[in-house]
Amino acid sequence: MSDSITMQVFRYRPETAAEPTWDTFEVPAGKEWMVLDALNHIKDHMDGSLSYRWACRMGVCGSCGMTVNGEPVLTCATYLTDLPAAEPVRVEPLKGFPVIRDLIGDIQDFVHKLKRVSAWIVREEAKPLAGGEYLQTPHELSQFKQYSMCINCLLCYSACPIYRLEPEFIGPAVIALAQRYNLDSRDQGSEHRMDVLSQDDGIWSCTFVGECAEVCPKHVDPAGAIQRYKLAASIDWLRSVLLPRGRR
Numbered sequence: 001m002s003d004s005i006t007m008q009v010f011r012y013r014p015e016t017a018a019e020p021t022w023d024t025f026e027v028p029a030g031k032e033w034m035v036l037d038a039l040n041h042i043k044d045h046m047d048g049s050l051s052y053r054w055a056c057r058m059g060v061c062g063s064c065g066m067t068v069n070g071e072p073v074l075t076c077a078t079y080l081t082d083l084p085a086a087e088p089v090r091v092e093p094l095k096g097f098p099v100i101r102d103l104i105g106d107i108q109d110f111v112h113k114l115k116r117v118s119a120w121i122v123r124e125e126a127k128p129l130a131g132g133e134y135l136q137t138p139h140e141l142s143q144f145k146q147y148s149m150c151i152n153c154l155l156c157y158s159a160c161p162i163y164r165l166e167p168e169f170i171g172p173a174v175i176a177l178a179q180r181y182n183l184d185s186r187d188q189g190s191e192h193r194m195d196v197l198s199q200d201d202g203i204w205s206c207t208f209v210g211e212c213a214e215v216c217p218k219h220v221d222p223a224g225a226i227q228r229y230k231l232a233a234s235i236d237w238l239r240s241v242l243l244p245r246g247r248r
Contacts, residue, residue: 122189
């Protein structure tokens with residue numbers, strides 16, 4: 001590997017320019033550096049105005065998701081040495097989200113959709129604290145644990161062609177997180193979530209391209225969650241036809 005790496009970084013500063021531009025930086029090729037390390041070097045030593053999100057630097061918070069050489073990745077988990085050595089490293093915001101500034105996208109759409117599915121434990125009536133904990137067996141935990149690994153990095157949204165074509169699509173991470181709570185033995189909100197996700201902008205918008213599962217850094221498999229949801233919705237519809245509410 002050479003002593004330096006060329007970084008081409010997407011820049012958008014609405015207070016000074018109406019259109020985005022690209023800036024080029026020659027960055028030292030630090031040993032075992034991630035893309036995020038290179039961005040931090042640029043900000044600390046070359047251009048302090050560069051704006052982007054990051055927090056934990058350990059692949060846990062999900063905030064440093066960006067598009068690197070055309071692929072949505074966590075920049076804190078993407079080694080510079082794993083990228084083509086003869087080409088510049090191109091860094092831009094995640095696709096599918098309006099750009100606020102430089103590498104920062106506006107994710108309010110995701111936040112609003114997450115609220116729609118009540119992505120938390122819903123109880124029709126919570127027992128008093130004196131009643132103790134809601135206990136679970138290891139098997140009950142295993143039912144939803146995979147989906148609980150989602151870190152809201154939104155790489156799946158950036159990779160999803162449906163979300164870019166139909167922004168009203170509720171999206172893979174929201175569906176996976178809805179499934180996380182549906183499968184939790186303590187939760188009683190699955191009927192509400194089914195009502196939301198059975199709409200035209202819900203699970204039926206997905207054409208099962210599967211890119212969301214490919215880019216997920218935590219192997220949550222949102223595509224699998226969507227297909228499980230489609231099966232559950234189909235069974236729920238069939239029951240409603242064969243067993244009207246009064247006969248169930």
